[in-house]
Amino acid sequence: MYSGVNASRDEPVFIITGGQGQCKTTFLHLVLGLTVGLHVRVRGVLAPGHMRDGRRSGFTLVDLATGGHEELSSIDPDPRCEVHGRFYFRPEGLAFGRRALAPPDPYRTDLMVVDEVGRFELQGAVWAEQLDRLLTHPHPPMVWTVRRRLLDTVVERWKITNPVVVDVGTASVMATAGDVMDAVWEWREAQAISTTPTVPFMDYIAGDPPLLAGAAAGAPPAILRRCYGPEG
Template identity: 85%
Template structure:
């Protein structure tokens, strides 16, 4: 088993289209038989401000409202958002540790301050990183990047800054990691039970994707986080 599959971290400032960048990367690999699990969380705006998020399960294409700014006594309050119990159950199920022989890529959109406080997806991240896992792609706000890397002791991060990185080259780097993972699993003697679903929902097209990111820029920005740094 490969215990050190890379964690690609798509990062940028608030409102800098991290989720859109991720949509486009997934759109480039969707036809390549990549078995993707995890969640993507498109946001909603109201009066120019973020008003909530919807979760999409990438293995099934199903979706569920995760949270909104509208108060609800049934919901968990985190910051100014109220997280629906149905949305949390939906997301936690989608982020359960995958069958490593039936999953090529795990996606978590996004890892942020609520997870750093031990809420929302924190427990799922702990479980994912405690097991052999396929390559993963996370989205993380730039100002939280180093704290997230330190909190989950990620020693093999590949940092992708949406302000400078190429969508195409990032997709190629993710696919390289997927092929390496598949090769490692082909020689693994460990049997694994089946996992439901191996489909990925086709991402919607977003006109403002990776706005301002020149296509001739380097593939990705790499940082190695290790015990000597």
């Protein structure tokens, strides 16, 4: 899937895609659980959805850098909110997400995640401005989620020259995790700032590192090439 970073350092954008309700966020969470270990620094947002009477009723945001969360949108009317489609977007949730999606320090971030990019962004709303800024600044590898029917439009709108499309209908979580980790490894090598001694692989598998844990404060962390077995 991932063919390497090109000579211009155009870092890949992994796009996890599928139909509506096809568990793109779940797939992304599983990938992050395998790739974002103790020493990988991640920024961005996850947006798990909520259901009511069999229909999508809203979304919560999770800031991957801090673990904080905030309600983003709901189908319940609220005069304070921005209205997009049938959803009312809370000002607190929008401000929370925009802070989490600010252009990262490329020397302190290994992976940027945006869940999800959809029709509201294509209309210039919600995260559209943040995506424009992310792609005009030096950035690490990124992972986006996008509905399949919007995929080509999103790639064209943001002029993504190095997309890696991952369709949840056919893709392997393990293989995707390995490809993302390879991209992160190459990004960190390019930064030439990794000074922490390599942690033995057995130290990783001896215990269960916290899911999505950030790097400890201090010296830049080392990153290991990870080995993945077949999915069980």
